[in-house]
Amino acid sequence: MIAVLSVEARKLKRSLAALLALAAPTLIAIFLFFNMLRGDRPPSWEMVMQGSMAIWAFFMLPMSVTALTALVAHMEHGPRAWDHLRALAVARWKIYAAKAVCVIVVVVAMSLLNLLLSMGATAAAAAIKPVLTPTGALDIAAQVATVGKVMLAAILLIAIQLWTALRYSSFVPALALGIGGTFFSVVATSAKQGAFFPWQMPINVLAGDLWRVHTALALGGGLGTVVLLIAIAHLARREVL
Secondary structure, rough: OOOHHHHHHHHOOOOOOOHHHHHHHHHHHHHHHHHOOOOOOEEHHOOOOOHHHHHHHHHHHHHHHHHHHHHHHHHHOOOOOHHHHHHHOOOOOHHHHHHHHHHHHHHHHHHHHHHHHHHHHHHHHHHHHHHOOOOOOOOOHHHHHHHHHHHHHHHHHHHHHHHHHHHOOOHHHHHHHHHHHHHHHHHHHOOOHHHHHHHHHHHHHOOOOOOHHHHHHHHHHHHHHHHHHHHHHHHHHOOOO
8 A cells, every 4th residue: 555655646746736735825825915914903813824724624625626636537537547557466446545645645735834824924914014913822733723623524525526536537527516516615605504515514614603513524524534435445346437
């Protein structure tokens, strides 16, 4: 399994995954920087970081997962490499499991990078306009814990997107699913049913209603893990269309 993971990691290094991983958090940091400069009163660190995490969980994470899973799948779909991979003396499930692990690791790295760049953007804005220096203490441990919860809630979303991207050789179904899911998540933000919608689960971790938080963690993490395992087993048994 370690050898398969190593191969997948090298494939990602040669792809545009690194650019994607850097671009998405950077866009949030740029927005945060200029948005802070528009203010005339200092926000609290908690408010700044919660705003950054909300943008990431609500919109940028789902879209990043859509793009990343399509990219990971296209590395095999594009050159029609599946026949070669599935003919190797390696259990098929390991190939798909390695791709899932790599996707999750990259999304975790992006989430942590978003945290780091947001702190940097806030400090830079405060350096230019000292009156905006955030108040209160920056609880890094609490922020990292929030990142962990958001990631746990996003497992179901990642499983669905990766399953679709790997199942079909065309990138259209996965992109349509990701764009559609994000769209309905945005327009139906306040709906109670949104608590059970995979694309809303990451942002529901930041909700004030505890039942939404618990639902997001239970379904996003628990059911998400089950769906991911089912997806790996299903893909290992079927041919790609």
